[in-house]
Amino acid sequence: NAGVTQTPKFQVLKTGQSMTLQCAQDMNHEYMSWYRQDPGMGLRLIHYSVGAGITDQGEVPNGYNVSRSTTEDFPLRLLSAAPSQTSVYFCASSLDGSSTDTQYFGPGTRLTVL
């Protein structure tokens, strides 16, 4: 199993540009989520999904969109990038989204918005 994969690893955007961060998992996990990691703030939940066709907002959803058309994929879209979105983005998945689940993280995407 490849686990959780993310592309790209690095990205530089200009303010106002749009892009999609890709996330895929091959563990047949129902639950997937996106976090952003900022220094001193730990990881903050952006959006999550409990299964194909179902998504919901996390702690910091503004400026981001998600969709879940398949179990495997959970892309994160930035519609109009802002410098405040400069961060490291992690995708994670877990078996069924229960509160005792272990989450498995991808390698991260380092995004810089100029």
Added chain:
Amino acid sequence: AQSVSQHNHHVILSEAASLELGCNYSYGGTVNLFWYVQYPGQHLQLLLKYFSGDPLVKGIKGFEAEFIKSKFSFNLRKPSVQWSDTAEYFCAVNWNNNAGNMLTFGGGTRLMVKP
């Protein structure tokens, strides 16, 4: 709002020193507790977790953590650190009354172990 606090942002130790990293969470009922580790250039991985039972939990690589309900704490410990333990450590809490698996992370503690 529910929150998780890690009071030590940076810790520097020499090899063989003992380690204790603090983690406190806000009151909110039954909790599930996790410690994740992020080695340099790598993704986060689970170190250990606690749901119920014995409040002293043992994880990988000689780490352990103790859940003290009365103090709302879940401190991470290791008797003797190694250079390879240099990493950032995150405490995370999932309150059982949450909808879905919404982990709340602490701000992280960056540990540097000097050889």
